[in-house]
Amino acid sequence: xxxxxxxxxxxxxxxxxxxxxxxxxxxxxxxxxxxxxxxxxxxxxxxxxxxxxxxxxxxxxxxxxxxxxxxxxxxxxxxxxxxxxxxxxxxxxxxxxxxxxxxxxxxxxxxxxxxxxxxxxxxxxxxxxxxxxxxxxxxxxxxxxxxxxxxxxxxxxxxxxxxxxxxxxxxxxxxxxxxxxxxxxxxxxxxxxxxxxxxxxxxxxxxxxxxxxxxxxxxxxxxxxxxxxxxxxxxxxxxxxxxxxxxxxxxxxxxxxxxxxxxxxxxxxxxxxxxxxxxxxxxxxxxxxxxxxxxxxxxxxxxxxxxxxxxxxxxxxxxxx
Amino acid sequence: xxxxxxxxxxxxxxxxxxxxxxxxxxxxxxxxxxxxxxxxxxxxxxxxxxxxxxxxxxxxxxxxxxxxxxxxxxxxxxxxxxxxxxxxxxxxxxxxxxxxxxxxxxxxxxxxxxxxxxxxxxxxxxxxxxxxxxxxxxxxxxxxxxxxxxxxxxxxxxxxxxxxxxxxxxxxxxxxxxxxxxxxxxxxxxxxxxxxxxxxxxxxxxxxxxxxxxxxxxxxxxxxxxxxxxxxxxxxxxxxxxxxxxxxxxxxxxxxxxxxxxxxxxxxxxxxxxxxxxxxxxxxxxxxxxxxxxxxxxxxxxxxxxxxxxxxxxxxxxxxxx
Numbered sequence: 001x002x003x004x005x006x007x008x009x010x011x012x013x014x015x016x017x018x019x020x021x022x023x024x025x026x027x028x029x030x031x032x033x034x035x036x037x038x039x040x041x042x043x044x045x046x047x048x049x050x051x052x053x054x055x056x057x058x059x060x061x062x063x064x065x066x067x068x069x070x071x072x073x074x075x076x077x078x079x080x081x082x083x084x085x086x087x088x089x090x091x092x093x094x095x096x097x098x099x100x101x102x103x104x105x106x107x108x109x110x111x112x113x114x115x116x117x118x119x120x121x122x123x124x125x126x127x128x129x130x131x132x133x134x135x136x137x138x139x140x141x142x143x144x145x146x147x148x149x150x151x152x153x154x155x156x157x158x159x160x161x162x163x164x165x166x167x168x169x170x171x172x173x174x175x176x177x178x179x180x181x182x183x184x185x186x187x188x189x190x191x192x193x194x195x196x197x198x199x200x201x202x203x204x205x206x207x208x209x210x211x212x213x214x215x216x217x218x219x220x221x222x223x224x225x226x227x228x229x230x231x232x233x234x235x236x237x238x239x240x241x242x243x244x245x246x247x248x249x250x251x252x253x254x255x256x257x258x259x260x261x262x263x264x265x266x267x268x269x270x271x272x273x274x275x276x277x278x279x280x281x282x283x284x285x286x287x288x289x290x291x292x293x294x295x296x297x298x299x300x301x302x303x304x305x306x307x308x309x310x311x312x313x314x315x316x317x318x319x320x321x
Numbered sequence: 322x323x324x325x326x327x328x329x330x331x332x333x334x335x336x337x338x339x340x341x342x343x344x345x346x347x348x349x350x351x352x353x354x355x356x357x358x359x360x361x362x363x364x365x366x367x368x369x370x371x372x373x374x375x376x377x378x379x380x381x382x383x384x385x386x387x388x389x390x391x392x393x394x395x396x397x398x399x400x401x402x403x404x405x406x407x408x409x410x411x412x413x414x415x416x417x418x419x420x421x422x423x424x425x426x427x428x429x430x431x432x433x434x435x436x437x438x439x440x441x442x443x444x445x446x447x448x449x450x451x452x453x454x455x456x457x458x459x460x461x462x463x464x465x466x467x468x469x470x471x472x473x474x475x476x477x478x479x480x481x482x483x484x485x486x487x488x489x490x491x492x493x494x495x496x497x498x499x500x501x502x503x504x505x506x507x508x509x510x511x512x513x514x515x516x517x518x519x520x521x522x523x524x525x526x527x528x529x530x531x532x533x534x535x536x537x538x539x540x541x542x543x544x545x546x547x548x549x550x551x552x553x554x555x556x557x558x559x560x561x562x563x564x565x566x567x568x569x570x571x572x573x574x575x576x577x578x579x580x581x582x583x584x585x586x587x588x589x590x591x592x593x594x595x596x597x598x599x600x601x602x603x604x605x606x607x608x609x610x611x612x613x614x615x616x617x618x619x620x621x622x623x624x625x626x627x628x629x630x631x632x633x634x635x636x637x638x639x640x641x642x643x
Contacts, residue, residue, distance in 0.1 A: 011478075014475065015475065015478045015479055015482050016482075018475060018476075018478075018479045019479060019482060019483060022479060022483070026488075026491065026492070026495070027491070139621070139624055139625065139628070140621065142624060143567060143617060143620040143621040143623075143624045144617060144620075145571045145574055145575060145578075145616060145617075145620065146575075147574075147575065147578050147591075147594065147595075148594065148613045148616060148617060151594065151597070151598065151601070151609055151613070152609070152610070152613060154601070155601050155606055155609055155610070159601060159602055171602070256484065259484050259487075260484065260487065262484070262486045262487065262579070263486070263575060263578070263579075266578075266579065274486075274487075277487050277490075278487075278490060278579060281487075281490050281491055281494050281581075282494075282580070284494070289487070289491055292487060293483060293484065293487055293488070293491075296483070296484040296487065297482045297483055297484070300481070300482040300483075300484075301482055304482075
């Protein structure tokens, strides 16, 4: 197990290193050193400022020196400095991360419950009316672009309710949990459901397919034959085995979203990582973009390792190869 | 599955004692393709979705004709009080503008009709590009193995680890927006998932006897890859392609929604929905709802069709494509 983990972590580090190379090439080499200095110094900077910035960022030095400097800072946990905000990238990302975390964790709890429950019900009563309803709904939400669902939610549950004197949900913005837990909850309900409904669809389909496969296995027939209750057969014997692919998908999805739920954050004006990144892109604030991309990639890599480790615990065969 | 097979044999039995010549005529070899096609034809939901897709394609092709019949151009702005009210706000559905007007006093219906062109072009072309790159890389990785495989597999891991939207937005900002840029960015960032699937499939058939046979007959790597192996992984590729089209359409709409898609004033669904954000609080629900419906109906039709294709061509339900 330890050897397996060490190997996976090593592979993850290689991917992370490749990400830094890729990010470096796209942002530092791609637009050319002059472009980078210009972008970093801001739009209204004088040529002198641009020259100073490029000197301070070592942009007038050979490319490998630049990369080494970039990597050196990164290894010390320093993601750089945003000239645009006159703030370190670390502090900007540290302020944005709790918002993304609140959004993603809340939505993840909702979608795993909705997805797995509807998937199990669909599989247990395959081809019934309930199954058709859940499968149809899953397909519907699977086809729904996140921003369409979010905006329709805002139109009906924020705008229409508010003009009819029922201001249940705020239109946008974020209140931190420590400031006011109730406002935090109220402001996140619509974003949670938006993200959860769009994601749950995949889980309904995945759980249903996986349950149907497992329930055809011999050991399920054995469990039934020895007189176990149907409830026990479904939840103890089938669901446990059927959940493996669901857990894999869950880990990867959460990992991807922790790097910024770009669309949901954008629709509801939640200043999380994704929102911050999109804003940084329109402002050409390169250090922040690089910071978010690296954090997001790290989240995906860590999620991959966690999922693999979980898999290895669950299924001993994985450890062998 | 087994129940239906039993039913099929039960039905087949009474016809068995028919004269031999006649029976021989009835038994006809059907290729897996034909079987898949026949299964797809029997799938009612898939057939309805095909009709919807054809309708959308026709709307896109004949957009100028539709615009001429309605009498409004896609970028034609109607000033107050015809296209917008005195406060400059869009006007709701009426006999003149069936689906209302937008913030600049343009006909929403005509713009939705034109927007179908962008969605479909990007949906098809970017998907084909994605699948072509993914299939080629996956095939090469699995066939050559060793160093080539390790490098390409790492490249796929790398692409899958980087958040797609962020990278796409950054690239478009650096290169500059446009239809071709959008297609290339989506294609070049999205192929890794196809690559993984094709690689897995090729790995499993690389050691088959017929590949061995081709090799011993002196076939070169290109011949083996494209003549002997590729046709045997084409079914999953086709299934994946049909499931990828709606994903690509949503990716394009999302990028346009975020403001890095097709530059204005070209009509585009994602951009219209983004634009509607500024006015729905003033009651202009039509500008948000109708483009959203157009996008939703399109992705839904392609998803139902994709599901049908998967059920028809991958009946074992390999759980490859959820």
